[in-house]
Amino acid sequence: MTGAPRGGARGAARRLPGLLRLTWRAAPAAATGHLAVVAAGGLVPPAAAWVTKLLLDRLTGGGAVLAPVLALAVLGAVLAMTSHLTRYLDAQVRREVGLAMQDRLFASVNAFTGVRRFEDPRFLDRIRMAQQAGQTTPMQLVSAVFMGVQSALTLAGFVTALLVISAPMTAFVLVSALPLLLVELRLARRRAEFLWGTSPAARRQGLFAGLQTDVRAATEIRLYGLGGWFRERMLGETRAINRAERTLDRRVLGGQGGLALAGALVAGAGLVWAVLRVRAGVLTVGDIALFAAAVGGTQGSLEGIVARAADGYQALLVLAHYEAVVNAGPDLPAPAVRRRAPELRAGIELRDVWFRYADGHPWALRGISLTIPAGRATALVGRNGAGKSTLVKLLCRLYDPTRGAILWDGVDLRDIPPEELRERIGAVFQHPVGYDLTARENIGIGDLSALHDLDRIRAAAVRAGVDAKLAGLPDGYDTMLGREFFSDSDADGVMLSGGQWQRVALARAFLRDARDLLVLDEPGTGLDAAAEHAVHRRLREHRAGRTSLLISHRLSAVRDADAIVVLAGGEVAETGDHAALMRAGGEYAGLFRLQADGYRLDDTEEDPAAGPSPLTAR
Numbered sequence: 001m002t003g004a005p006r007g008g009a010r011g012a013a014r015r016l017p018g019l020l021r022l023t024w025r026a027a028p029a030a031a032t033g034h035l036a037v038v039a040a041g042g043l044v045p046p047a048a049a050w051v052t053k054l055l056l057d058r059l060t061g062g063g064a065v066l067a068p069v070l071a072l073a074v075l076g077a078v079l080a081m082t083s084h085l086t087r088y089l090d091a092q093v094r095r096e097v098g099l100a101m102q103d104r105l106f107a108s109v110n111a112f113t114g115v116r117r118f119e120d121p122r123f124l125d126r127i128r129m130a131q132q133a134g135q136t137t138p139m140q141l142v143s144a145v146f147m148g149v150q151s152a153l154t155l156a157g158f159v160t161a162l163l164v165i166s167a168p169m170t171a172f173v174l175v176s177a178l179p180l181l182l183v184e185l186r187l188a189r190r191r192a193e194f195l196w197g198t199s200p201a202a203r204r205q206g207l208f209a210g211l212q213t214d215v216r217a218a219t220e221i222r223l224y225g226l227g228g229w230f231r232e233r234m235l236g237e238t239r240a241i242n243r244a245e246r247t248l249d250r251r252v253l254g255g256q257g258g259l260a261l262a263g264a265l266v267a268g269a270g271l272v273w274a275v276l277r278v279r280a281g282v283l284t285v286g287d288i289a290l291f292a293a294a295v296g297g298t299q300g301s302l303e304g305i306v307a308r309a310a311d312g313y314q315a316l317l318v319l320a321h322y323e324a325v326v327n328a329g330p331d332l333p334a335p336a337v338r339r340r341a342p343e344l345r346a347g348i349e350l351r352d353v354w355f356r357y358a359d360g361h362p363w364a365l366r367g368i369s370l371t372i373p374a375g376r377a378t379a380l381v382g383r384n385g386a387g388k389s390t391l392v393k394l395l396c397r398l399y400d401p402t403r404g405a406i407l408w409d410g411v412d413l414r415d416i417p418p419e420e421l422r423e424r425i426g427a428v429f430q431h432p433v434g435y436d437l438t439a440r441e442n443i444g445i446g447d448l449s450a451l452h453d454l455d456r457i458r459a460a461a462v463r464a465g466v467d468a469k470l471a472g473l474p475d476g477y478d479t480m481l482g483r484e485f486f487s488d489s490d491a492d493g494v495m496l497s498g499g500q501w502q503r504v505a506l507a508r509a510f511l512r513d514a515r516d517l518l519v520l521d522e523p524g525t526g527l528d529a530a531a532e533h534a535v536h537r538r539l540r541e542h543r544a545g546r547t548s549l550l551i552s553h554r555l556s557a558v559r560d561a562d563a564i565v566v567l568a569g570g571e572v573a574e575t576g577d578h579a580a581l582m583r584a585g586g587e588y589a590g591l592f593r594l595q596a597d598g599y600r601l602d603d604t605e606e607d608p609a610a611g612p613s614p615l616t617a618r
């Protein structure tokens with residue numbers, strides 16, 4: 001899923017009916033009105049040319065001129081109105097179609113049940129282009145079709161006029177437009193290729209630009225003097241995009257400039273021919289006015305049709321990215337037979353689970369076999385990169401094992417619809433997200449049914465030790481957290497400290513505590529020693545009799561778990577309770593003693609087996 005979308009002209013043409021259907025469904029009234037106005041706008045210019053000829057002939061040959069003059073005035077008024085009406089209806093259609101496209105795109109993105117696609121930079125490029133395509137290309141395409149219809153009507157009118165004067169000259173003018181069509185279509189393809197080809201550079205440029213204004217990076221960028229370096233990298237990407245764009249512009253200039261010159265020559269030659277025919281007495285003065293308008297009009301409307309066709313073609317090519325995302329399908333295979341996730345009674349079994357993030361990557365998990373028994377507290381420990389968080393992500397089915405299976409009371413996780421599985425899990429991840437939402441919402445999103453239940457939200461916040469802080473904010477629980485506030489009235493929004501954010505994330509998980517499995521991946525990250533101690537104490541109480549999986553580098557926090565699993569290099573190195581592992585004198589005992597030594601006030605004062613107290617940390 002990384003190549004440029006294929007399909008060429010045929011693929012592009014296949015996309016057109018679907019988009020027109022979507023337009024019709026999204027904005028039927030505006031689309032009909034638009035088409036009517038466009039048709040009127042298309043017929044006015046040739047009609048005006050005919051009436052002008054009539055007027056000139058009557059002026060030179062005699063006859064009543066009031067009717068043609070009035071007709072010209074009416075046609076002028078219609079023409080003046082069509083452009084305004086077109087703009088208005090265009091915007092109406094654009095908004096409705098844009099909304100429908102956005103809805104469809106994000107419904108598809110949210111239907112990706114795993115996270116692998118969000119780690120693929122090319123897929124992210126595609127989503128970005130799909131977003132752009134969703135906003136601009138439908139209208140580009142609809143306009144192309146509508147304006148193409150308008151130009152075609154104008155063309156029909158002028159061709160009729162030209163045919164009256166000279167059939168060979170009509171054929172000459174029409175055939176001279178063919179190269180224009182070919183050149184414009186090729187340029188449209190080049191433009192679409194340019195957009196896809198420069199999208200990695202555009203992504204990097206956005207990344208470097210964003211970093212320079214990102215509050216999380218602001219401190220380090222200033223401290224390390226990185227501003228100029230990031231600016232230069234951003235400009236480097238912009239220059240690369242500009243170079244590619246310049247090359248494209250030169251091609252456009254060469255192609256379109258040459259054709260414009262050829263068009264002028266054709267029109268000039270036609271005019272000379274018409275003047276000679278007037279001299280010979282074959283054509284009237286009115287005919288020459290009609291001829292000049294018809295040649296110009298035919299060429300103009302042909303150019304219009306070709307330009308619209310090229311615009312539409314380019315839009316359809318770019319739309320291929322949108323389609324690729326919308327039609328990407330599930331990223332994790334859907335269960336052949338959907339099984340319900342039963343209430344957890346026996347436990348979760350990992351059976352010879354192997355996992356790597358991509359082909360060619362090293363194994364993150366190597367043949368893990370273990371059971372997380374229901375109603376017991378299991379702890380997972382190990383050095384950095386041992387595979388702890390990976391194992392948790394597999395348990396939540398954000399990825400599927402590359403080999404082996406995970407069984408929920410004997411049911412393979414792959415047979416359980418992910419949303420149902422996740423309904424049964426409460427989790428705090430290592431790097432929880434702080435949302436630019438109110439304090440209430442930041443906790444409430446842990447269980448959307450509790451979003452308006454302030455009592456439940458506060459109870460969770462009390463347990464996470466953050467209620468006093470949130471209640472004391474300028475608007476209490478309705479204060480905006482984060483930095484991107486939605487409106488002026490949110491100007492009282494506040495930033496939280498890292499540890500406070502962690503507590504908010506904990507409260508979010510506590511809101512889901514009635515679930516079958518509670519997963520806590522480093523819940524103490526960023527908490528001060530007293531807070532961490534208190535949180536772990538509460539978690540201990542809470543975990544009693546429930547199924548939980550706790551990951552922590554602070555071994556004192558896991559020592560009372562029913563079972564401790566030690567991971568090393570993606571494998572289970574040892575399993576047992578604290579006492580058994582200490583007796584075994586392996587990896588766990590080594591790490592525990594190392595940590596206990598760091599907490600001991602002096603070498604003789606404390607028994608390592610009594611465990612480190614965060615309150616005595618130095």
Ligand SMILES: Nc1ncnc2c1ncn2[C@@H]1O[C@H](COP(=O)(O)OP(=O)(O)OP(=O)(O)O)[C@@H](O)[C@H]1O
Nearest residue numbers: 119357364382383384385386387388389390391430
């Ligand atoms: N999204 C990812 N893509 C590719 N490799 C990854 C990804 N996430 C983790 N890894 C790799 O998988 C291995 C295990 O990582 P994991 O995060 O599971 O370790 P961990 O035991 O949780 O470590 P820590 O204690 O540092 O949090 C590491 O070698 C890491 O580089």
